[in-house]
Amino acid sequence: MTDVTLKIRIVLIALFLVPSLSLAQSPVKATAQKLESPVQATAQTLDSSAQSLGHSLAHTLTVQPPFDPATYKPLNAHERWQRWINEDGRSPAIHVESLATAAYQQTLDVPSAWTRSGGGFARRLGSSYGSNLIQNSAHESMAGIAGTDPRYFPCACTGLFRRGGHVFKMSFLTYTNSGHLTLDLPQITSIYGSAMVEATWWPEHYSPLVQGVQAGHIEAGFIGAEHLVQEFAPELKRFFHLRW
Numbered sequence: 001m002t003d004v005t006l007k008i009r010i011v012l013i014a015l016f017l018v019p020s021l022s023l024a025q026s027p028v029k030a031t032a033q034k035l036e037s038p039v040q041a042t043a044q045t046l047d048s049s050a051q052s053l054g055h056s057l058a059h060t061l062t063v064q065p066p067f068d069p070a071t072y073k074p075l076n077a078h079e080r081w082q083r084w085i086n087e088d089g090r091s092p093a094i095h096v097e098s099l100a101t102a103a104y105q106q107t108l109d110v111p112s113a114w115t116r117s118g119g120g121f122a123r124r125l126g127s128s129y130g131s132n133l134i135q136n137s138a139h140e141s142m143a144g145i146a147g148t149d150p151r152y153f154p155c156a157c158t159g160l161f162r163r164g165g166h167v168f169k170m171s172f173l174t175y176t177n178s179g180h181l182t183l184d185l186p187q188i189t190s191i192y193g194s195a196m197v198e199a200t201w202w203p204e205h206y207s208p209l210v211q212g213v214q215a216g217h218i219e220a221g222f223i224g225a226e227h228l229v230q231e232f233a234p235e236l237k238r239f240f241h242l243r244w
Helices: 027-060 077-090 093-108 118-146 160-170 185-200 208-231 233-239
Strands: 173-175 181-183
Touching: 077 093, 077 118, 093 118, 118 185, 160 173, 160 208, 185 208, 208 233
Parallel strands: none
Antiparallel strands: 173 181
């Protein structure tokens, strides 16, 4: 994935001709050198951010092989801990998702009491970020306690409808550490629980049992969409000529 980078090249054009070597250390050159340093630092920061975002996208399109009971290895404690850290901040995914959710709510003016102002967007962004932190933390910790696998395993089958059906099924089911299918209570609980908690700090007329549950439905749809992308990741990579 290191091939996916954003290269920022800024060229400083000399406005004056330098008639002799004696002007090589002139104030004009010194000023240009001073300007070049922050420009280069900005370019390096943008490049690093682009690489991090690319790594996040690569992680989304890189999934486990189809589930095989004979070779399945459940996550150990260290691997679960690393997933938790990645989902709650080290990976840019949570930041991108929070921004996207805030932009979506800003467009629909939800909640309307926050208006479409800059302050309203900041409140929506903070609210979305907090909800994502709660959801990720609840999912990973509950999965560890219940002994279920939080990862998505694509279908070993072929065909659009069979694979699509697998996506729908695995949005509600998961595997235990012993390799048996079970209802994914940690994920379902974290989806609706985080949405209901988020509704508690929205304006008073928003109810956790009404708007909170409705937001949970939407989030469950997003989880299904993410699994759909992961299911068809090999085809998407070939279509977009991605090399990760």
